[in-house]
Amino acid sequence: MNISVVIPLLNEQESLPELCKWIEKVMSTHNFSYEILFVDDGSTDASWETIQSLSKDNNAIKGIRFLRNYGKSQGLHAGFAKAQGDVVITMDADLQDSPDEIPDLYDMIMNQGYDLVSGWKKKRYDSVVAKNLPSKLFNWAARKISGVKLNDFNCGLKAYKNVVIKNIEVSGEMHRYIPVLAKNAGFSTIGEKIVIHQARKYGSSKFGMDRFVNGFLDLITIWFISKFGKRPMHFFGLLGTLMFIIGFGFALYLGVDKLFIHTKARLITERPQFYIALTSMIIGTQLFLAGFLGEIILRTKNNEERYKISEELGVGS
Secondary structure, rough: OEEEEEEEEEEOOOHHHHHHHHHHHHHHHOOOOEEEEEEOOHHHHHHHHHHHHHHHOOEHHHHHOOOOOHHHHHHHHHHHOOOOOOOOOOOOOOOOEOOOHHHHHHHHHHHOOOEEEEEEEOOOOOHHHHHHHHHHHHHHHHHHHHHOOOOOOOOOOOEEEHHHOOOOOOOOHHHHHHHHHHHHHHOOOOEEEOOOOOOOOOOOOOOOOOOHHHHHHHHHHHHHHHHHHOHHHHHHHHHHHHHHHHHHHHHHHHHHHHHHHOOOOOHHHHHHHHHHHHHHHHHHHHHHHHHHHHHHHHHHHHOOOOEEEEEOOOOOO
């Protein structure tokens, strides 16, 4: 199979028929073998019923339905687990991503040697104040912290080699940083393509301003995990040891000063250095224990189920 199109969605029943026809037209024009894998992230409208109806006319249309809303990252994770195509394309269901970009994205993966290609919506139709400016700031910070030189981390239109999506774990709200996850996994050939951004035709956006705050916090998380996720003791243990040494140094100074130099001076507990020493040693011990517990958890953790699927339509095990 040439292409798997993975589309996570939430309450997009109006756009689904038009999106399917558009994708089908592109695939038939270029003679691609394909599957369209919709992941219904707990929609409360008739999205799932629409997917079922569409699949009756085209057996390439498949679906996964969550019991409730788990988030876009979990939707992509479920879709990636089932995708069978040589190239996996992700896009949003709101018609703001153009399926006409699929052939070029496929070519960049199959013929130009890229592991991953991310779309860049250079010209956007969103609000300048509410979305465009915060997005530019967010993308700048993401480039600086992650080292991945992309202009648009938030673009849902991306293409991957199948081997890439089978070797990364998309959890939490990390869907924005799949290129960073791929880079950390060893897939370093990452490209970018300017893509068309279309104005939303139906419904309203499911994301608010809080996504930029959450996105920045997720960026800090992914930076930390990429650096110390496999060796937490190297971070917490080092900080804890330094703090403990600082505290012990103050305590030793106070002890020597009291016993041998200023024997009749004020009590040790009346000196500010005593509280610095005490606090530093306590914090140092706690940090060291945090690193130790992190190592234990890392070695004993089980991969817990992150979402519940209520129904599947046409997908394999």
